[in-house]
Amino acid sequence: MEIIVSLPKITNSMKFIIQQQDDKSSARAGQITTAHGVIETPIFMPVGTVGSVKALHIKNLKEDVGAQIILGNTYHLYLRPGMEVLEAAGGLHRFNGWDRPVLTDSGGFQVFSLSHNRKIKPEEGVWFQSHIDGSRHLFSPERVIDIQRSIGADIIMAFDECPPYSCTFEYAEKSMQITHQWLQRCCTRFDATEPKYGYEQTLFPIVQGSTCPDLRRQSAEFIASMNREGNAIGGVSVGEPVELMYEMTDIVCRILPKEKPRYLMGVGTPVNILECIALGVDMFDCVMPTRNGRNGMIFTWEGTLNMRNEKWKNDFSPIDANSMLFADREYSKAYLRHLYASGEMLGAMIGSLHNLYFFLDLVTQARQHLLAGDFSSWKSAVLPTIARRL
Numbered sequence: 001m002e003i004i005v006s007l008p009k010i011t012n013s014m015k016f017i018i019q020q021q022d023d024k025s026s027a028r029a030g031q032i033t034t035a036h037g038v039i040e041t042p043i044f045m046p047v048g049t050v051g052s053v054k055a056l057h058i059k060n061l062k063e064d065v066g067a068q069i070i071l072g073n074t075y076h077l078y079l080r081p082g083m084e085v086l087e088a089a090g091g092l093h094r095f096n097g098w099d100r101p102v103l104t105d106s107g108g109f110q111v112f113s114l115s116h117n118r119k120i121k122p123e124e125g126v127w128f129q130s131h132i133d134g135s136r137h138l139f140s141p142e143r144v145i146d147i148q149r150s151i152g153a154d155i156i157m158a159f160d161e162c163p164p165y166s167c168t169f170e171y172a173e174k175s176m177q178i179t180h181q182w183l184q185r186c187c188t189r190f191d192a193t194e195p196k197y198g199y200e201q202t203l204f205p206i207v208q209g210s211t212c213p214d215l216r217r218q219s220a221e222f223i224a225s226m227n228r229e230g231n232a233i234g235g236v237s238v239g240e241p242v243e244l245m246y247e248m249t250d251i252v253c254r255i256l257p258k259e260k261p262r263y264l265m266g267v268g269t270p271v272n273i274l275e276c277i278a279l280g281v282d283m284f285d286c287v288m289p290t291r292n293g294r295n296g297m298i299f300t301w302e303g304t305l306n307m308r309n310e311k312w313k314n315d316f317s318p319i320d321a322n323s324m325l326f327a328d329r330e331y332s333k334a335y336l337r338h339l340y341a342s343g344e345m346l347g348a349m350i351g352s353l354h355n356l357y358f359f360l361d362l363v364t365q366a367r368q369h370l371l372a373g374d375f376s377s378w379k380s381a382v383l384p385t386i387a388r389r390l
Contacts, residue, residue: 014155014202014229016261024376026253026280029367032230032261034101034154035199036093039068041261041282042366044273044359045103047290049073050080051096054290055345055352058097064325065356066364069154070098071285074147075107075139079130083150091152091197103285104153106144108160108206108234109266120161122178141185145193145203152197157232158186160206165239172210176219179208187226204263206234207252211244220255231256232263233281237272246275253280270299270362270386274379277366289359293351296340299358303388305333307351312337319350325357362386 015033022028032039046053046061048070053061061067072092081095089095092102111118111126118128125140141159148156159182163175183205190203205223209215223231233252236245249264256262263283264276273284289299298305300320305312312333319336320328327350339347369378 013200016230016259018259020371020373022278022370022375023373025278027277027366027370027375028280028282029370030261030282032101032282034202036099036101036154037068039101039283040367042273042277042363042370043068043283044363045069045071045283045285046356047071047285047287048096048098049287050076051092053352053356055294055349056290056356060353061098061356062100064327064353066360067100067356069101069103072102072104072151072153073107073110074104074144074151074157075110077104077151078107078137078147079132083147086152087150087196091150093152093197101154102152103155103263104148104151104157105265106148106157106159106206107139108157109162111139111162120178122181125159125182126161141182142189145186145189149193149196149201152195153201154199155202155204155230156190158183158203158205160208160234162235162238163208163210165211167210169212169215172208172212172215175210176208176215179206180219180222183223183226187228202229204228204230204232206232206265207256208235209248210235211240211248213247213251216248216251217255220252224256228260230261230263232265234265236264237266237268237286242272245272246279249276249281250279270359271383273359273362274366274383274386277363278376278379284363289355290352293353293355294348296337296347296351297355298336298351299355299386301358301382302385303390304386305390307333307337307347308340309337319354323354323357323361325354327353328357 018028018030020029030041046067051072118126120126125138127138144159160179161175163172195201205226205228207219207223209219261282264281267284268286296308298307315333318329319331369375
């Protein structure tokens, strides 16, 4: 039996304002207002796939990292804990205790990743087998909208088909057409349904087209014509050369409406983020900070550190003496290396915390320099150092 928790109605709908535009690039600083708070852009969203950001408490995300919005995943949350549990809780915000904005990925990328366990039927959707127990499920555009309504995300993503790199032009074109057909069905379903927990939700379409410039232009024009409150760019960071990522992003950003936020999905490294901010992107997410943090790869303003290397064994200096994060000042490089070498879970916790702090600090400083009017010169100065391997 479906259980819906009755909550007070909040009427806030998403709004986006541009506060400052860089005069030497397409970068801009803005604000997105949602029912669960304001997001200052450019922004990086920590990935909380199953409703939790790996190795971190909510308190870490709020007080230490300064996260303004986190990302959850429809595929994973649908399978576990399931919609019955989330609806009984009153949505993901109440289930995991995060009272700030949430964005949900539609599950399209996860279905793409499970290519050996799924079958695409454009008129139906995607049939796939659960990676947990092998059970068979259907994700249709309508079902994906319904699931995200139940999760209760502030920003929900349209169901798309993500082509692999590299694929033929014919495959990419067919994939794009499927994405556009599914988007129309997503919009119809979204507009015909109501949010379940008393606050407004927003639907973002996704541009596809692989690394084919003509398809990217066509898709961006179609997505822009849907006139939604924000738009996303998908199908990048799937193995293509970084130059192609930048080229496709630039093409799409020149077409998507300037007055609406642009979200580049699954990107990326610190260098990728700064370069794509300059192209006009406002929102980013990536598993890299936590995944690399769990494995001993630490991002800093001086470059990337491999904390498993022998060179740190007797280095008793702080992880990052210039950081405001308590863990960076109170723990040494030698101690952190020891934790990784010993397989101690505290190492993964510190590494994940540090990396997310750095990524949020990166976009915060980018925003500050945009507001100050010197973003491009600042970016040129910091790129060579953050790109180093130490």
